[in-house]
Amino acid sequence: MTTTEKTYAGVCVTCNEQGYLTNFEQWNKDVGLAIAKEEQIEMTDKHWEVIQFLQEQHKKQVPLSIRKIGKSGVVSIKEFYQLFPKGPLKISSRISGIPKPVSCI
Secondary structure (H helix, E strand, O other): OEEEEEEOEEEEEEEEEOEEEEOHOOHHHHHHHHHHHOOOOOOOOHHHHHHHHHHHHOOOOOOOOOHHHHHOOOOOHHHHHOOOOOOHHHHHHHHHHHOOOOOOO
16 A cells, blocks of 8 residues: 655645545644645534544444434534535545545445
8 A cells, every 4th residue: 555645734745545534543634624724624523523423333343334423413414415515424534544444435
């Protein structure tokens, strides 16, 4: 896997070829905001709730899917698509600093 270094909000992070952080420890909220801006997402409290949920699931090593997020009680599937319209799980995972979920093609 090829990795590159990028700087978000003054923090140098290592990313894979698809732009996902390869080290979750490099993530902070400012890095997440910078990635969101790159993805043209205006972050709201609801966005951050989703990000926090994804990070918690990642720490527990729980595989993620859109269906699982829709059943989480955090957001419905419809809301998830409204928050992250260009690929909800891919984009929200990237913003949250976690690897691209296996369920994403």
